[in-house]
Amino acid sequence: MEHPVYVEKQWFRFLWIFMPLLTLFSMGMQIVAGLPLASWGMMSVPIINALVLLMLGCLTIRIDASHLIWSFGWLGWPLWKVALADIQFAESTNTAFLEGLGIKKTTQGMLYNATGKQAIRLGLRNGKTLRLGTQDPQRLLSYITPRLNAS
The missing domain is CATH 2.30.29.30 (Pleckstrin-homology domain (PH domain)/Phosphotyrosine-binding domain (PTB))
Structure with a gap:
């Protein structure tokens, strides 16, 4: 080039605010539900959210x-x-x-x-x-x- x-x-500000809040909410709900901290569900949300921010964050x-x-x-x-x-x-x-x-x-x-x-x-x-x-x-x-x- x-x-x-x-x-x-x-910067896609909406995503930078929404995705971390979604991660915290999701992890909080999984903790309330009694899932272990190392469960697949607990780790998949922050990984997916990080990928979305990496691909669409700006x-x-x-x-x-x-x-x-x-x-x-x-x-x-x-x-x-x-x-x-x-x-x-x-x-x-x-x-x-x-x-x-x-x-x-x-x-x-x-x-x-x-x-x-x-x-x-x-x-x-x-x-x-x-x-x-x-x-x-x-x-x-x-x-x-x-x-x-x-x-």
Whole structure:
């Protein structure tokens, strides 16, 4: 991969709050139920929750000379990549509260969002649209827009 000219990392705060609380609640219920501390059920919840945080705990958006790349988590998977030459337009937009956070299909195309309600909407040359959540849409657009014509 080429050296990125733009990088934004967003923490999926909801998961960072919810998953540890779920772990504590689950382990507390297992202790109340009298399960031994080394039981499979006792250990599976924190392991699964750690894997979820590892895979989905943050959203990273990168731009290099030729591609817009975004991925969730520290493993870099799932990862998506769009060539800047395949982007027809980019604009600032907002996400609706009911669309929530995460990776989902919406009426406006795919949404990749980890925090907040701000996003950029990308129109691709193949007719598809997608939205990327961002904390600073104008800054992200300032990196994408000049590269669209240069691609």
